[in-house]
Amino acid sequence: MKSICKIKPKNPIVGTNKEYSYDLLERDIGYLKMKYPFITVGKIGASVCGRDLHYIKFGDGPNKVLYNGTHHGLEWITSLLLMKFTENICKAYKNGKQIRGYDIRELFKKSTIYIVPMVNPDGVDLVINGLKKSNPYYNELLKWNNESTDFSKVWQANVRGVDLNHNYDASFDLSKKAEKEHCIVGPGPTRYSGECPESEPETKALADFTRKEDFKLVMAYHSQGKEIYWQYGNSTPPIARSIGKIFSEVSGYKLGEVIGIASYAGYKDWFIDKFKRPGYTIEVGWGKNPLPLKQFNQIYKSNEEMLILAAML
Numbered sequence: 001m002k003s004i005c006k007i008k009p010k011n012p013i014v015g016t017n018k019e020y021s022y023d024l025l026e027r028d029i030g031y032l033k034m035k036y037p038f039i040t041v042g043k044i045g046a047s048v049c050g051r052d053l054h055y056i057k058f059g060d061g062p063n064k065v066l067y068n069g070t071h072h073g074l075e076w077i078t079s080l081l082l083m084k085f086t087e088n089i090c091k092a093y094k095n096g097k098q099i100r101g102y103d104i105r106e107l108f109k110k111s112t113i114y115i116v117p118m119v120n121p122d123g124v125d126l127v128i129n130g131l132k133k134s135n136p137y138y139n140e141l142l143k144w145n146n147e148s149t150d151f152s153k154v155w156q157a158n159v160r161g162v163d164l165n166h167n168y169d170a171s172f173d174l175s176k177k178a179e180k181e182h183c184i185v186g187p188g189p190t191r192y193s194g195e196c197p198e199s200e201p202e203t204k205a206l207a208d209f210t211r212k213e214d215f216k217l218v219m220a221y222h223s224q225g226k227e228i229y230w231q232y233g234n235s236t237p238p239i240a241r242s243i244g245k246i247f248s249e250v251s252g253y254k255l256g257e258v259i260g261i262a263s264y265a266g267y268k269d270w271f272i273d274k275f276k277r278p279g280y281t282i283e284v285g286w287g288k289n290p291l292p293l294k295q296f297n298q299i300y301k302s303n304e305e306m307l308i309l310a311a312m313l
């Protein structure tokens with residue numbers, strides 16, 4: 001992270017009128033730590049291109065939860081959502097305020113919230129800043145993207161063309177089978193699962209962090225669809241549906257219902273399968289990715305209470 005110790009943080013820190021790049025994320029994490037020293041910031045690992053995979057932690061309670069965003073390059077609005085939430089929670093904690101009737105100091109006593117705001121910074125960089133000559137995968141990326149240097153509307157994968165939300169150890173063989181049915185035979189913008197589970201440093205880092213920290217519940221943020229996914233076959237714990245129903249009520253998002261295994265090798269699939277605890281994929285907003293910033297306020301309103309409740313239930 002760049003040194004920003006001489007600069008005074010702006011107010012508010014997290015701006016919501018710009019595409020949320022990795023540089024903005026790093027700057028905001030630095031400012032948040034400066035203004036709210038009670039938060040812990042750190043990294044869980046690094047991306048293929050060596051970008052730090054940051055986490056933020058706040059609260060001191062035994063109830064540990066993890067929220068992550070932007071497994072997919074086009075979905076950087078979910079990083080912005082988690083960063084804005086972090087700022088608002090920290091501000092309320094500092095000032096002894098409530099948010100939506102919830103006492104945030106009580107929340108900090110009861111829970112510890114871990115946030116990994118951007119799982120795929122290299123993918124976000126391709127989407128927002130385009131392909132640069134200095135990229136170590138320059139030639140391959142051109143080939144994987146049909147010789148186009150425009151990644152802004154299509155690129156979900158990491159810089160090695162692996163879809164990170166198909167790279168976890170949960171029905172990985174079924175994921176490989178499904179990608180073949182979609183004529184995906186190798187690295188590309190979306191849906192390629194990689195050679196084996198956790199083949200990518202980003203997924204390995206998040207899985208290692210999850211194994212280490214023993215979370216009671218996780219939420220993986222994606223866009224779009226205004227939908228909440230909560231199942232992974234027979235591994236789904238009975239309580240997952242009732243929590244999902246509460247999430248659906250407070251967010252206005254639809255609770256997804258699937259029969260059997262409908263998603264493969266995603267983070268929430270792996271979490272449910274491995275730990276038999278509630279894990280959710282939240283699809284925010286509506287339309288074509290990347291979602292326009294004019295949706296941000298509505299997305300924030302829909303998700304704020306859910307983000308508080310997920311740490312209290």
Ligand SMILES: [Zn+2]
Nearest residue numbers: 072075222223
């Ligand atoms: Zn996604």
